[in-house]
Amino acid sequence: MRLHTGLLLIGLYIVLALVPLLVGLAPPTPAGRAFWLELSVALGFVGLGQLALQFALIARFRRISQPFGIDLVMQYHREIGILTVLLVLAHPVILITWRPAYARMLDPLSGDPAALSGVLATVAMVGLVVVSLWRRPLGVGYEAWRVSHGLLGVSALALAQTHVLLTGLYVAVPWKYAALAAWSTAFVGLIVYLRLLKPLELARRPWRVVEVRPDVAGTWSLVIEPEGREGLEFAPGQFAWLKVGRSAWSVEEHPFSFSSSAERPARLEFGIKELGDFTGRIGAVAPGTRVLVDGPHGSFSCDFHAATDLLLIAGGIGISPILCMLRTLADRGDRRPLALVYACSRWDRVAFRSELTDLEHRLDLRIVYVLEEGHEGWAGPAGYVTRELLMPLIGDDDAQQQVFLCGPDGMMTAVERILLDAGVPSDRISLERFQLV
Amino acid sequence: MRYTRIGLASYAIGAVLVVTAVGVAWARRRPAPEGPPSAVGAAASGPTSAQDVGATVYDAECSGCHGTGEARRGIPALRGGAVSLFTAEGGREYLIELLLDGRVRRAETGGIAYVQSHPGYPRLSDAEVAAVLNHMLVSWGNDAFLPRETIRYTAAEVAARRPRP
Numbered sequence: 313m314r315l316h317t318g319l320l321l322i323g324l325y326i327v328l329a330l331v332p333l334l335v336g337l338a339p340p341t342p343a344g345r346a347f348w349l350e351l352s353v354a355l356g357f358v359g360l361g362q363l364a365l366q367f368a369l370i371a372r373f374r375r376i377s378q379p380f381g382i383d384l385v386m387q388y389h390r391e392i393g394i395l396t397v398l399l400v401l402a403h404p405v406i407l408i409t410w411r412p413a414y415a416r417m418l419d420p421l422s423g424d425p426a427a428l429s430g431v432l433a434t435v436a437m438v439g440l441v442v443v444s445l446w447r448r449p450l451g452v453g454y455e456a457w458r459v460s461h462g463l464l465g466v467s468a469l470a471l472a473q474t475h476v477l478l479t480g481l482y483v484a485v486p487w488k489y490a491a492l493a494a495w496s497t498a499f500v501g502l503i504v505y506l507r508l509l510k511p512l513e514l515a516r517r518p519w520r521v522v523e524v525r526p527d528v529a530g531t532w533s534l535v536i537e538p539e540g541r542e543g544l545e546f547a548p549g550q551f552a553w554l555k556v557g558r559s560a561w562s563v564e565e566h567p568f569s570f571s572s573s574a575e576r577p578a579r580l581e582f583g584i585k586e587l588g589d590f591t592g593r594i595g596a597v598a599p600g601t602r603v604l605v606d607g608p609h610g611s612f613s614c615d616f617h618a619a620t621d622l623l624l625i626a627g628g629i630g631i632s633p634i635l636c637m638l639r640t641l642a643d644r645g646d647r648r649p650l651a652l653v654y655a656c657s658r659w660d661r662v663a664f665r666s667e668l669t670d671l672e673h674r675l676d677l678r679i680v681y682v683l684e685e686g687h688e689g690w691a692g693p694a695g696y697v698t699r700e701l702l703m704p705l706i707g708d709d710d711a712q713q714q715v716f717l718c719g720p721d722g723m724m725t726a727v728e729r730i731l732l733d734a735g736v737p738s739d740r741i742s743l744e745r746f747q748l749v
Numbered sequence: 750m751r752y753t754r755i756g757l758a759s760y761a762i763g764a765v766l767v768v769t770a771v772g773v774a775w776a777r778r779r780p781a782p783e784g785p786p787s788a789v790g791a792a793a794s795g796p797t798s799a800q801d802v803g804a805t806v807y808d809a810e811c812s813g814c815h816g817t818g819e820a821r822r823g824i825p826a827l828r829g830g831a832v833s834l835f836t837a838e839g840g841r842e843y844l845i846e847l848l849l850d851g852r853v854r855r856a857e858t859g860g861i862a863y864v865q866s867h868p869g870y871p872r873l874s875d876a877e878v879a880a881v882l883n884h885m886l887v888s889w890g891n892d893a894f895l896p897r898e899t900i901r902y903t904a905a906e907v908a909a910r911r912p913r914p
Contacts (some may be wrong), residue, residue: 315782322758322762325762326765326766328763329762329766330766330769333769333770333773337773338819340822340823342779342812342813342814344776344777344779344780345777345778345808345809345812345813346776346778346779347774347775349809350773350774350777350778351770351771351774353774354770354771354773354774355767355770357768357770358766358767358770361766362766371762384755387755387760389759391756391759392763393756395759395760395763399763399766399767411805411809413874413877414872416872419872422870423871423912424796424869426868426871427872435817439823474786477869480867480868481814482815484814484823485823578913616775651899669892693764
């Protein structure tokens with residue numbers, strides 16, 4: 313079912329990416345020209361299609377990201393973005409290689425606005441990719457990157473569109489002109505909606521910080537409640553983008569997993585570890601601070617899989633969405649067998665220990681703590697999560713076991729490898745990366 | 750693992766799009782005109798006949814709309830039509846300016862308002878503009894209608910009409 317939806321969406325994606333090319337090819341078209349010229353133009357149109365679709369990928373549509381997982385959609389956005397720039401670069405490169413005289417079009421003072429808009433669109437796209445790939449070495453902060461990324465993206469699309477319309481060869485009739493303009497306006501509209509209109513909508517449904525509760529060193533629970541409204545329905549394991557004490561249009565927002573029970577939608581908790589600029593200051597957030605919640609998002613949830621038992625594997629603050637699932641299952645009186653492997657650096661860094669002990673009593677739950685540095689007297693497993701440790705917990709072939717894995721990148725990669733090698737089918741493994749961007 | 754799959758998906762989708770573009774280009778391709786390949790490029794650096802340059806520029810820049818000089822929907826014929834324009838008063842200069850600057854004007858025929866437009870090609874060199882105009886004057890049987898004393902366009906003549914910044 314999810315596979316079909318996924319394939320359907322990919323098919324739709326390809327068709328949408330080809331829309332500019334199809335509009336260009338719809339009659340009346342100019343007579344055919346030399347192969348290299350036609351290829352160059354076709355690649356340009358395909359590049360334009362891809363460029364516009366980039367806006368749809370990040371527009372946070374649940375239906376679109378659900379079958380794949382939003383982290384994968386973001387990853388795809390990055391990879392196809394690089395590919396798109398290559399397609400767009402191929403357009404002038406082929407032209408100039410084929411007929412070197414075309415190199416004159418690169419001169420910004422040539423007085424040809426069609427060529428100029430094309431050159432500027434390409435420069436914007438290349439700049440966008442360069443800043444994204446080498447953001448840290450270039451010393452560009454996250455917020456500055458995000459603003460520049462949006463502006464460069466919109467400019468690139470607008471300039472590319474201008475280039476096509478001014479060149480005018482394939483869109484010489486008004487309806488083609490209008491169709492193409494409407495098409496790219498719709499995609500820019502998505503970003504206008506996401507960054508300008510949706511924040512307004514969210515600001516009308518504000519939340520307030522009730523408490524920032526410290527847990528073990530460096531870990532906090534941010535607790536929020538809605539202002540005079542009902543709560544937020546979500547599936548246990550999902551996350552939301554939060555703007556804490558910021559204006560609705562601030563670019564400073566952060567994705568956090570819910571850690572409270574989905575059965576208690578009017579009091580949300582988020583498990584947060586001090587890792588970056590924002591999370592490092594989380595303990596200083598005062599009660600009463602306004603919080604805007606964009607969510608729920610994500611496909612990492614026990615509610616999205618039919619399973620007879622669950623194997624949950626968490627590393628560090630990756631416990632948040634897993635804790636959310638456990639709390640929810642406990643509130644629902646779920647009796648399925650559950651196993652939790654929880655890896656942490658040291659015993660005094662194991663967050664939410666008392667809650668987990670409590671949940672062990674309310675659920676059919678077995679918890680295995682794995683400490684990277686076992687202390688004196690530690691009888692449990694030490695080091696990393698290993699194959700030997702996981703094997704007894706992995707269900708046999710016909711078991712309907714679903715594995716949920718959330719932790720730091722290195723651990724996720726290693727554990728996923730172990731699971732696949734142990735014969736766990738990849739569709740029985742759900743993953744969530746907490747370093748989304 | 751999962752990320753590797755996404756990488757593969759990106760390349761697969763990219764490949765589908767590139768293959769589509771190649772297919773479209775292949776279906777629409779038309780042989781380049783006679784003459785050495787890359788004649789326009791060679792025009793800047795090496796000796797080649799002005800006729801070849803004219804034909805090559807025409808093929809790359811004009812043939813998309815004008816085909817082989819015939820009239821098409823919304824596009825007047827160059828066959829015959831070009832000579833009429835050329836021989837009209839001021840026509841010779843008009844054609845140079847049309848190629849250099851382009852034209853957009855509103856017109857009305859039989860109560861239907863429409864926009865006539867022709868793109869400008871400021872990126873073409875003086876020699877290329879002259880060559881493509883000459884090509885047009887002698888192609889598709891146009892030469893038969895040309896007055897006997899016609900003087901060919903020259904690069905200097907084009908240069909004189911090029912707008913100065």
